Amino acid sequence: MSTSYEQIAPTRPRIRRDVIFTKTPDGVLFHNTSSGFRLTTASGYRLATLLVPYLDGTNRVADLCGSLPDAQKAMIGELIRTLYERGFARDTPEAGPDVIDAGDAERFAAQIAYIDHYVDDAPARFARFRATTVAVLGDDAVAVASAKGLVRNGAARVLVTPGPVALAAKAEAGDGAEVVELGAVTGEVTWADLSDADVVLVAGGDTAARQTYALLAAGVPDGALLIPTWTYGERAVVGPTMRRGGAGCWVCAVLRLTSTHDAAAAAPLWAGVTLPGPAPRSARPLGRPLASMVGNLLAYEAFRVVTGALPGETEGKVVVQNIESLDVIAEPLLVHPRCPFCSAAPQELDVTAWVEPAVVPDLSDEEVVAALNARQPLLQPHVGVFAGYADDTLLQTPIKVGVVEVASATGERRSVPAFDLHHVAGARQRALAAAVVGVTARDAVTAPAGAEMERVAERLVTAVRPELVEEGPWVAATSLLSGDQVAVPLAAAEPLGAANATHGFEPTPAGGGAGDTAGAAVRAGLAGALAYAALQATIRGGAVQGVALDSLRTDVELEFLLRSARNLDVDVEVLDLSAHAPVPVVVARTTAPGRPVWAVAADVSWRDAAVAALRDLVGRVQVAGAGLVDGDDPVLPELDAGTFVAATTTDAPLDRATTWREVRAALETAGQDAFAVQVGGVDVAAGGFVAVRVLLTAVRR
Structure with a gap:
């Protein structure tokens, strides 16, 4: 056998x-x-x-x-x-004893069969739903459809507000369910009014935001579920499902929508939450067909969540429907780092692993794509950290291009490109990392500094007029050399954000790093900070070394990049700024009249730094030719790299390399220090990124 x-x-x-x-x-x-x-x-x-x-x-x-x-x-x-x-x-397991009576089994045979299609133990699951008390809060067509949908599909006890919802629910229920009118309630319904409710559905209407926030702020009781539907501008939103200890709530959803879409739509929403008196009337009330759709969806969501027949569409998600087009999408909802109910303190940053050699895994094409797909929670058009990719129409030659679209509350959309020699997936990974650096440079999630910490500001290489921000917040930073904690101005950790509005520090993304691990993020941030310091030293008159292009052609990738530049009708130069840093620093620039396009890179390998600088230069020329406006943040926006003059030209030192341990020793020898600030929130971490900002101190003279 x-x-x-x-x-x-x-x-x-x-x-x-x-x-x-x-x-x-x-x-x-x-x-x-x-x-x-x-x-x-x-x-x-x-x-x-x-x-x-x-x-x-x-x-x-x-x-x-x-x-x-x-x-x-x-x-x-x-x-x-x-x-x-x-x-x-x-x-399927052997059938257990009957848990529902014959009348209910016959009346709700379709619902039991629906559950049985997906999971085992359908009668017991339906009996659980039958025994669940569901409250429907609201008095509009959405509430009517929700209440009717619940009793029609087997809810035996439904709490409703007095009035048309109660009348409609009782008519639908007949003798098959108990419809209980909530007592005389003035203002918002409280958890005290809902003490025997297992699931609470806030079924739309002008007061939905106020009611949802009031219940959320009071704390969802143990064992209870809160599922709202509400409107945001021209969108109807269902969810998320909220429970005690859950991650991602209504406030997270509103903050996300405010960041990625019309911020003006948030004003009446928050006015209804915070101001006494009648709530502002919705500018776009739901028509009766759409109200019925949303109400039935809300009732169905309660059925799914309680029975477990299918994962709830609002479990860790929101369902967003356009009121005009009726287009609908369910999107994962990440915790917003500014949410007072869900946000958590930043995890402790490991600053010891950065000195170890970076391990570059040899991934197959499928593994590269899988690694990129793991970042997908960050990319959602309505409630994502980023709006999505914007590279589908770009010609992917000679350089592979990834573009992440970053939305803001002002309605501005920035396209952040990055480049790779081999895979679009690799380019998108780099673009996501660059977008994370840009977002955290504008809105850093940091830990406050302790009163006992030494304050460090003037010594930082990005300091311009630090006295302008000394009255602002100070945040904790950790030395990459000693591990000691110090206090640095938030303006230094958030150089492109509101904290640095007076430009007490250089408004540059340099020093920002994002990676799979703390070590990778710190290495990326430190490399950027060292490249910035080398640029500043060159601006102040430091020596520049030219590199003979023919000496680069012995390397396959560098030869490819030089030929690609030639095919784009661009002449390039390569400059070596390594004399001003403990790591190789390479600048690649165009030579056409006018201000050149340029890129800078630093790495422990001179060859890798040269590849990165030329790759980014050729990629920027390529996307500019395609009409894409590069929304990435320049290291020094006012710098004309054409002013750098090479004193001499030598062959490329392709074999020159150092290690991060040697970099650490060189910093100590020069009397420098480097401080890492963790700037990424739980949302960035959900996408697999650790985000830091590395702040370098000046050489002690």
């Missing part, structure tokens, strides 16, 4: 209701709307017609096969094993 049959024999297969089988010339095809498989045997179709009616979860395979010959048993075992593996069927 085959092993497949012996493993399958004691199971009770239950085939999904959406699976069909079709006769083929050589057997039978099992399929549903998304996939299928073929059983190739002359008797396959006849076997399916005889077997499938009995795959209802009540029969064991061993009982179905009985005394069939071993060959037929093996065939059946292989078929059912394949059905299991493809998700076309599941092994």
